[in-house]
Amino acid sequence: MTAIVADARVAGRRVSVARGYRFELVKLVSQWRIRLLVLACWIAPALFVAAVSQQSSLPVDTLFGRWMHATGWAGSLVTLGFAGTWALPLVTSVVAGDVFASEDRLGTWRHLLVAIRSPRRIFAAKALSSLTVILLLVAGLACSSAVGGVVAVGNQPLVGIDGHLLTPGDAAGKILLAWVCVLAPTLALAAIGLLGSVALGRSPMGLLLPALVALAMQLAQMLPLPVAVRLALPGYAFIAWNGLFTSPAQIGPLLIGIVVSLLWAVTATALAYLLFIRRDFTNPTDEGSGRRAVTVGALPLAGLLAVTVGVVAAATPATGSGIAQEKVERSVATAFAHLYRLQTEQLNRPDVTEAQLKATASCNKGGGKLAAEGPGNDWRCVVSWHLPDVEAAGTAIYQLDVTPDGRFVADGDGPKEVNGYFLVRTPIGDAPNPLWQFDGNVELLHTTKG
Amino acid sequence: MDGLLGIRARGITKCFGDVVALDGIDLDVAQGQIHGLVGRNGAGKTTLLGLLLGLAVADGGHLEILGTPVGRALAAPEGVAGFVDGPGLYPSLTARQNLAALAALRSNSVRAAGIDDLLDQVGLTDVADDRTRGFSLGMRQRLGLAAALLTKPRLLVLDEPANGLDPAGKRHVHGVLGRLAAQGTSVVLSSHRMDDLEALCSEVTILATGRVVFSGPLSKLAAENRELDYWLLTSDPQAARRLAVDTAGIRVVDGAGARPDAEVLVVQALVPALDDLVVRLVHAGIGVRELAPVVSPLEAAFLTLTDEQEVSR
Numbered sequence: 001m002t003a004i005v006a007d008a009r010v011a012g013r014r015v016s017v018a019r020g021y022r023f024e025l026v027k028l029v030s031q032w033r034i035r036l037l038v039l040a041c042w043i044a045p046a047l048f049v050a051a052v053s054q055q056s057s058l059p060v061d062t063l064f065g066r067w068m069h070a071t072g073w074a075g076s077l078v079t080l081g082f083a084g085t086w087a088l089p090l091v092t093s094v095v096a097g098d099v100f101a102s103e104d105r106l107g108t109w110r111h112l113l114v115a116i117r118s119p120r121r122i123f124a125a126k127a128l129s130s131l132t133v134i135l136l137l138v139a140g141l142a143c144s145s146a147v148g149g150v151v152a153v154g155n156q157p158l159v160g161i162d163g164h165l166l167t168p169g170d171a172a173g174k175i176l177l178a179w180v181c182v183l184a185p186t187l188a189l190a191a192i193g194l195l196g197s198v199a200l201g202r203s204p205m206g207l208l209l210p211a212l213v214a215l216a217m218q219l220a221q222m223l224p225l226p227v228a229v230r231l232a233l234p235g236y237a238f239i240a241w242n243g244l245f246t247s248p249a250q251i252g253p254l255l256i257g258i259v260v261s262l263l264w265a266v267t268a269t270a271l272a273y274l275l276f277i278r279r280d281f282t283n284p285t286d287e288g289s290g291r292r293a294v295t296v297g298a299l300p301l302a303g304l305l306a307v308t309v310g311v312v313a314a315a316t317p318a319t320g321s322g323i324a325q326e327k328v329e330r331s332v333a334t335a336f337a338h339l340y341r342l343q344t345e346q347l348n349r350p351d352v353t354e355a356q357l358k359a360t361a362s363c364n365k366g367g368g369k370l371a372a373e374g375p376g377n378d379w380r381c382v383v384s385w386h387l388p389d390v391e392a393a394g395t396a397i398y399q400l401d402v403t404p405d406g407r408f409v410a411d412g413d414g415p416k417e418v419n420g421y422f423l424v425r426t427p428i429g430d431a432p433n434p435l436w437q438f439d440g441n442v443e444l445l446h447t448t449k450g
Numbered sequence: 451m452d453g454l455l456g457i458r459a460r461g462i463t464k465c466f467g468d469v470v471a472l473d474g475i476d477l478d479v480a481q482g483q484i485h486g487l488v489g490r491n492g493a494g495k496t497t498l499l500g501l502l503l504g505l506a507v508a509d510g511g512h513l514e515i516l517g518t519p520v521g522r523a524l525a526a527p528e529g530v531a532g533f534v535d536g537p538g539l540y541p542s543l544t545a546r547q548n549l550a551a552l553a554a555l556r557s558n559s560v561r562a563a564g565i566d567d568l569l570d571q572v573g574l575t576d577v578a579d580d581r582t583r584g585f586s587l588g589m590r591q592r593l594g595l596a597a598a599l600l601t602k603p604r605l606l607v608l609d610e611p612a613n614g615l616d617p618a619g620k621r622h623v624h625g626v627l628g629r630l631a632a633q634g635t636s637v638v639l640s641s642h643r644m645d646d647l648e649a650l651c652s653e654v655t656i657l658a659t660g661r662v663v664f665s666g667p668l669s670k671l672a673a674e675n676r677e678l679d680y681w682l683l684t685s686d687p688q689a690a691r692r693l694a695v696d697t698a699g700i701r702v703v704d705g706a707g708a709r710p711d712a713e714v715l716v717v718q719a720l721v722p723a724l725d726d727l728v729v730r731l732v733h734a735g736i737g738v739r740e741l742a743p744v745v746s747p748l749e750a751a752f753l754t755l756t757d758e759q760e761v762s763r
Contacts, residue, residue, distance in 0.1 A: 015555045026551045030542040111538020114503050114531065115555055281505050
């Protein structure tokens with residue numbers, strides 16, 4: 001048998017990645033569903049935020065939803081929360097989950113290979129073009145929601161998760177940073193989309209994969225998982241941006257979430273690349289198979305998850321759920337103190353600082369019959385504070401619903417003069433007493449001091 | 451001599467698992483030649499065309515394209531264009547946009563005028579700004595041909611380019627291929643349309659179960675072949691029948707290959723005997739209005755050779 005001659009000259013003049021990238025962009029942008037998605041991402045958030053901000057009933061179950069009357073910046077964060085749950089998985093599914101599969105569906109692989117002459121460059125062009133479109137869509141969500149909110153409500157200070165006030169400038173900067181941070185888990189989903197698109201060919205499962213993975217991650221975040229597992233999931237950064245809106249910012253969990261997401265993005269992209277360049281384009285039956293998707297796709301990612309769980313567990317001090325009595329008490333007291341100042345200002349009372357208030361909280365779970373740790377809606381906190389020149393300490397009671405990801409809603413349970421429902425006059429109109437109900441979060445990793 | 455070859459293949463093999471798709475293929479295609487590739491479904495035509503286009507790498511053998519040895523990389527040399535399994539078009543783009551996007555891949559030098567010219571060559575000027583989603587198979591084939599011509603190829607590889615073409619489309623495609631060959635471009639095309647191959651190709655290669663069973667000029671194929679059936683339409687059918695019966699090497703076939711017009715005679719003969727019959731008809735004052743093979747020589751050879759190969763395996 002004669003050996004096939006290896007000769008680099010045969011490769012001819014290949015198409016550059018830049019030209020391939022432009023070609024892929026033209027194809028993507030010519031699709032109606034992509035055009036509609038771009039329009040939706042650049043217009044719908046503004047309309048949504050503007051419309052919701054005008055309603056008497058606000059989406060208080062969504063973080064920052066209760067502040068949508070108070071500042072236009074809250075709308076962008078409500079959109080960010082919604083995007084992490086629904087919009088971004090959908091966007092990555094439609095764009096990255098279909099970018100390879102569409103060539104299978106149209107039967108254009110051979111045509112593309114003849115035109116570009118390099119599977120590596122085709123992969124790079126497709127990955128970069130889908131990344132570009134995804135970035136365009138995320139930018140649309142961010143800009144549109146922010147503009148819609150500021151135009152509809154105004155450029156007022158934003159109340160952070162721990163109740164402290166952010167100036168409009170700070171709020172804008174942190175909102176931009178939060179959107180940038182969620183790019184990491186979005187990239188992880190996009191890479192999973194690329195992998196599904198390559199491995200599963202024209203099967204609809206390839207298109208659905210990012211959405212299914214995102215759904216599975218959300219379900220996992222609702223379970224009482226150990227902190228190390230929670231932080232090692234690639235979708236944790238969709239939640240961890242909340243930490244930017246505390247003072248000081250809870251950077252540790254956010255950085256871990258971002259690093260884990262980027263690891264998933266790199267690994268899934270590399271797996272997709274390996275699968276793609278090994279594909280035999282002359283064999284019509286070679287368009288992805290379930291078995292190969294499991295062996296080359298799912299197993300390495302499962303291994304990555306195991307490794308990251310191990311590394312996070314070894315490198316971080318938190319154990320168990322990460323929700324402990326002392327952390328809950330500190331979070332509630334901090335938020336109460338900040339919001340007390342806000343209430344004082346809204347009621348035109350003499351200003352008082354957090355240091356003067358010396359707010360503390362004493363919390364138990366299940367009426368003191370259960371260990372004071374972990375998520376649940378049976379937390380009860382008694383907050384105490386001091387006013388200057390007043391001998392006696394004030395006290396107020398809150399019922400807390402703490403979710404496994406550390407978020408909580410505190411519901412005032414008296415006295416009603418402090419944390420009952422009543423309207424206060426603000427420069428932009430009447431608003432509910434800020435101490436009546438408020439959101440907060442328990443830092444699962446103890447990385448900040450405050 | 452090799453310097454004039456668009457393709458030189460020796461002992462090419464290609465397997466997909468246990469299936470031997472190509473089994474020691476030899477192929478020579480000269481520059482400026484239109485070469486037909488014929489074979490039953492699964493004979494290995496598309497696999498061979500895929501190798502020529504750089505879509506796959508042969509498992510063994512030696513392949514030179516346009517004088518350049520083909521290595522193990524998945525890429526054909528510069529100067530090769532074409533399509534297998536139908537042209538690849540993007541339905542969300544118009545015909546013009548499809549070509550413009552492809553042109554932009556290679557260079558910025560292909561201007562709108564060049565694309566318009568290509569669309570004109572393949573007869574698609576009227577639908578240049580229509581999305582290809584609604585294109586018929588024939589229109590897609592013609593646009594695929596135009597796309598292949600964008601790079602001014604020196605070797606054009608086409609898989610079933612005649613599929614779905616109406617007579618006007620066929621004329622456009624034949625015209626384009628003829629002009630290309632005249633300019634020195636080698637063309638390799640596969641087809642199940644024997645009339646197309648006979649009209650276009652100077653040489654053909656017949657594949658059967660991954661092997662070459664014939665390769666060479668069409669004239670050689672006809673000479674090597676057995677007797678063929680011919681339709682014979684004359685001014686005096688009765689007299690022509692008597693003459694045919696009396697001519698050595700001619701057998702009148704009744705009932706075979708019948709046509710609705712009963713005056714048409716079917717005779718079976720080799721080419722020399724047929725020539726003799728025509729001379730005798732003319733000497734007898736009988737006008738010959740039509741003389742054509744019932745089955746084309748290429749088709750007859752194809753059926754015979756591929757049947758023999760099937761039996762031998």
